[in-house]
Amino acid sequence: MDLEVYREALLRKKQELLGGSGVRPLQATMENNSRQGDMADQASGNNEVHIALKLRQTDAKILQAIEDALQRVEKGTYGSCRDCGHPIADARLKAIPWTRVCINCKEKQKA
Secondary structure, three states, X not given: OOHHHHHHHHHHHHHHHHOOOOXXXXXXXXXXXXXXXXXXXXXXHHXXXXXXXXXXXXXXXXXXXXXXXXXXXXXXXXXXXXXXXOEOOHHHXXXXXXXXXXXXXXXXXXX
């Protein structure tokens, strides 16, 4: 396993999340929502604020998972499943480089 490839992928994703994704700042979304309008406009504005909050929460979770993965790279434990200890498949790591568990353990979590 080439850890450097995964480390670079993690750092790119981290920079993407920190650099902004074209989503309007939350404050601007909230300010626009406070303007007068009919009930449909206000409801739409409320939905925008809710979506913006959910996106930020998701980004924060991914950023934390990326930081954890980078620490595992440094410790030499990256690529091993947290639950069973078996190696995580390269295809899974390429798709989700910050993952902590192999596909089998992930499926068990969902069940």
